Amino acid sequence: xxxxxxxxxxxxxxxxxxxxxxxxxxxxxxxxxxxxxxxxxxxxxxxxxxxxxxxxxxxxxxxxxxxxxxxxxxxxxxxxxxxxxxxxxxxxxxxxxxxxxxxxxxxxxxxxxxxxxx
Numbered sequence: 597x598x599x600x601x602x603x604x605x606x607x608x609x610x611x612x613x614x615x616x617x618x619x620x621x622x623x624x625x626x627x628x629x630x631x632x633x634x635x636x637x638x639x640x641x642x643x644x645x646x647x648x649x650x651x652x653x654x655x656x657x658x659x660x661x662x663x664x665x666x667x668x669x670x671x672x673x674x675x676x677x678x679x680x681x682x683x684x685x686x687x688x689x690x691x692x693x694x695x696x697x698x699x700x701x702x703x704x705x706x707x708x709x710x711x712x713x714x
Contacts, residue, residue, distance in 0.1 A: 602646040
């Protein structure tokens, strides 16, 4: 299943989809995720693995054997990142005004570690 199909599937999550009381993902969050996917595709970036997160958010994930990246779109429409590597991790928020460029920089960081960048 590709990323776009996964987003469509997430639209139909019912209340309490995780059995811990999580609410369904709001249409605005699905739209934000879809817009980011479209932007990434136009820049020939690798497609992320997509999962729902408790509370109604969506997480994009990229991983190599050396590094990982998680981008989480939260229900309040903020975006957070987690960069992982053997030496440690770094986390923070992504600026809404430059979100696509910041995400591209993070994905490039993950993929260039093994010569897998675009």
